[in-house]
Amino acid sequence: MGNILVLAEHRQGALRDISYEMMALAPKLAEDMGCEVTVLLVGSKMDDLAKKMAAYGSKVLVVDDPLFENFNAEKYQKVLSALIDDLKPAVVMTGQTAQGVDFIPALAVEKNLPLVAEAISLEYANGTLKATRQLYSGKVNATVAFKPADTYLVTIREGVVEPPDAAADGAVEKVDSPLKDDLTYRSFVEYIEAEVGDVDITQSDTLVAVGRGLKEDKNLSIIEELAQAIRADIAGSRAATDAGWIPHDRQVGTSGKSVKPKLYIAMGISGAFQHVAGMKGAKTVVAINKDPEAPIFTVADYAIVDDMFKVVPKLIEKLKELKG
Amino acid sequence: MKMFVCIKYVPDTSEAEVKVNPDGVTVDSSRFSFDINDADNYAVEESVLIKEAKEGDVTVVSIGPKKSDVMIRMAMAKGCDQAVRIEDDRIAGHDPLMVAKALAAAIKGQEFDLVLTGCMASDDGHMSTGVALAEELGVNHASMVKKVEVLDGKVRAHRELEGGLLEVVELELPAVLTIQTGINEPRYAPIRGIRQAQKKELKVVSLDDLGVDPASVGSDASMVVLEELYIPEVESSAEFIEGEAEEKAEKLASILVKGGLV
Secondary structure (H helix, E strand, O other), rough: OEEEEEEEEEEEEEEEEEHHHHHHHHHHHHHHOOOOOOEEEEEEEOHHHHHHHHHOEEEEEEEOOOHHHOOOOHHHHHHHHHHHHHHOEEEEEEEEEHHHHHHHHHHHHHHHHOEEEEEEEEEOOOOOEEEEEEEEEHHHEEEEEEEEOOOEEEEEEEOOOOOOOOOOOOOOOOOOOEEEEEEEEEEEEEEEOOOOOOHHHHHHOOEEEEEEHHHHHHHHHHHHHHHOOOOOEEEEEEHHHHOOOOHHHHHEOOEEEOOOOOOOEEEEOOHHHHHHHHHHHOEOOOOOEEOOOOOHHHHEEEEEOOOOHHHHHHHHHHHHHHHO | OOOEEEOOOOOOOOOOOOOOOOOOEEOOOOOOOOOOHHHHHHHHHHHHHHHHOOOOOOEEEOOOHHHHHHHHHHHHOOOEEEEEEEEEOOOOOOHHHHHHHHHHHHHOOOOEEEEEOOOOOOOOOOHHHHHHHHHHOEEEEEEEEEEEEOOOOEEEEEEEEEHHOOOEEEEEEEEEEEEEOOOOOOOOHHHHHHHHHHHOOEEOOOOOOOOOOHHOOOOOOOOEEEEEOOOOOOOOEEEEEOOHHHHHHHHHHHHHHHHHOO
């Protein structure tokens, strides 16, 4: 059987957390499958990053070439395609990240290989690889089994496991780039940093965050009143910023900010993992949501299952009374 | 600009409990209202904005039942020109690679500059269909796009990465772009548009009509099996505050004040 090929992800000179997280999942799976883990790094000037990945005990293959100075989905697809032919890995594992989603599905089609996207766990038993993934923003879990194939493609959700401790050093081996010439049909232009707003919510002590449950713009006034009463800043989920209710620089989640306030009040936020990933550093979490099964309650310290608009007016009144 | 926009009809489960049917592999969607997938709604708007700026023509493509016609008509009311709805139970809907193959069959053989679709479906959330579709069509792509600039023979796409960082890429046309939510402000359909949409062509086709061998996009062709759906246990250590809404509010206020949290 071939190895588990883990594509380590990096950007702007640093490894992404998902790279370490996969090193918590891959060795266990390799043990069950009776194979080894091989890490793959594709980039330019990769020596330091290769050393960091090798600290997890597996062999690290490095495609180090100026052509890969910046991520390019088409180039990555070409490299992986060639290495799958060469190495015949049993599994190719990447992150379900902005990089992973940009080329793995195309690779699956090109190589006619099965793909399970955004697995949260993997299990190999009786010759079958199975993945657990989530549907409906985390309200439903699915068990998906791979039919037998030469190589299984799987992407892993970010933040589902803690990175492991470093182990013995693995070997680092450079491999020739399968890509000889630059591409003309897709090119990297630049990175644009996220906009900076008037309030830096990553520094806030108290945050009142609203989601889809806010329903409409005009309902924001009662939230502002609450925020004022407890000297909180207002933040929002992706749904709230997409709708234009909350400025984009106040979005909490994977595509926004990671916050760590002393108190986080989530109102009308279902708590999809993308949001939770951005607020799990909060010390105390209060969640108010109509749906008793809302995933936000899994990270809450205090929970109210109810319509936020029935709760908030009285909450403001009582807070004012108690605080004098 | 000749464009296609691929959209999906999904249940709104954002504030409701989801239950799994006794078959163990489908959810009970009878209590939910259905509408266009959130990200697809932004893709429709983007296609209409491009059409308004550059002139052109937009064809809606969707796989779904008759009741999704209302969604398709709405997209046409906003400015899309015609539509193809693939209605065929033999497509393995759990596998985005099979879905992409069926969508590609409705587009292949026709000229186009851009295919737009949402970057993620709110129901099964693979974020895979659009990128797989690009490969099926043999064209360029960029995923999770938050801004589109159409240039001469090229498109400049701003991809949204983690932490709000944008990666700007340039692609030669034709290309597939998967659109991220928040890229624009989806319009409401004007009354006149709703009337006009009734007269626009909405072709309903089967796999056979598209010349697709049903076996090539069905469960047998799919290399993954959806074995089981189940509701994950909500492992909550939260203190659930009980009572009428106002009581709950009062109790929460006391907890926050007494705990020194506010």
